[in-house]
Amino acid sequence: MRLLLLLYLCISFNGACNEFKFDGFATLGVTLTDSENAGIRHHITQPNATYQDEVGFGTSSLGFQLEWQATPKLQFVGQVLLKDHEEQNIDNAVQMAFLRYSPTANWQMRVGRTGLDLFMMTEHRDIGYTYTFDHPPTEFYAIVPHQNIDGADIKYTFSQEHGLFSAKLFAGRSTAPIVSDENFFWDVEIKSLYGVVLQWESLDWTLRANHTITKAGNENEQQLQLQAALSQVPDEVWPNKANLLDSLNIIGKRFDYTAIGARYDNNQWFFQTEASYIDSNSQVLNELTAGYIGVGTYYKNHTFMTTFATAKSNNKTPQRPLISTPQLDLLYNTLIRHTNFYLIDQSTVSVTLRSELSESLAVKVQLEHTSTTSLPSAFYLHRGLTGSHLDTDFNTLGISLNWVF
């Protein structure tokens, strides 16, 4: 990262100013909900959420991008993004900082910090102007905290009669935070990340498939404390202890992501759909299947869209110890907050209106209804979970102004 910064400083003082571009984007988002227990947020990294009778501004963001065409084949791209983070620092703010080398029209190589090409909108999910949704579907996009990768990629593009086919390979590492209730914070490190993206596109169609394999590189303090406490419990008291200890041991565990997606847009009607399958040898998130489909139409400067999104994991609540003591009950309750973090079975239906106020400013209004079978959920922060009735059906209204400049 320092090397790239130094390179950028060198070339920025050395070259012609007409090859230098500076752009930006901003989103001012407002969230309202009737949810009492589930605090609405759009992403697992967000430290603040919105509850009933509150007005949330946590989805707002501001970003800037610098591009420097050093030579016809070599370019530097840097992007910073300011948004609601648990820890505000330069490393979190820098979304991209990479060198792009394009020796021919067919080949492109990038090295540095690039966007993580995991799902169709992962790389630009914080830039509201770029899509019709008020926010990318929570069930699909909220679960993976990682948005960029420190590494390299190589892409080959092949022109055919009716479209373009491209294949991209990428490798590197990534760090991103997961934030949850009771000040849970884990800067999740993926130390070995390899992926392939195959894509075919024409003016109207985009078809893509992605497969990414990763290995977890760290664990958090709470997991270590739980491991230490659990290891002191006799096996006879808690027969499931070995499995639970294994589930708390994250380092080196495999997490694989497979996704397919399609988008069609004929300038009157459009649809966009994706499906993903997350597979792991960790009990924390053994399997998760998610998908969404959005269908919309254009009318003058307005876009209308309706979306259905769903996600379901195969996580199960672990068995209790055979005896009950205050210490064991406390340990069990703390433990299931960890093992049930990804206990997910929910869906959302939404309707969206996007209106262009100018050629670079759009307002979006989205009303959505969510049904979940259980709370707590990784998607949300929570309040009042000790009550007898949990609010598992709720509505959310999102309004946002989205600008590029």
Place this chain on the structure above:
Amino acid sequence: MRAYISSLCFLLIVSMKLEASEPQDIVIVVNKNNPIEQVTHRQLIDMYMGKYLAFPNGHMAITLDYRKEHPLRSAFFKALTGRNISQINAYWSRVKFSGKASPPQAYPSTEAIIDKVITTPSAIAYLPASAVTDELKVVYRFVQ
């Protein structure tokens, strides 16, 4: 008097027709030394949407564009893709801010574009048909 009014009406109708047709009369030009004789509509889409920056012979192309406020830009992208300029801006924002590609270099005027094409062998640009000079080669013409 009647002849005068008739002449005035004729001139008015002709000038309105010229004004209405002028923005749609767009051609694609390259440097006159570029061996390419023509490009297809689909190849233009690939180039101007940042998907594949190459001429039909495989040589890399440098696409030139106008600044956002230039009126020819909306007409060109409408003719090229059928999309309005807001949709084009949203598309390019998606491509640019995800780091996939950079938009074409933007220039303020037709004169600036012509100067760049003349001095850049691999450049490709769009112009009003009336602005084409002998130092440029027309490789595509939008038929309205």
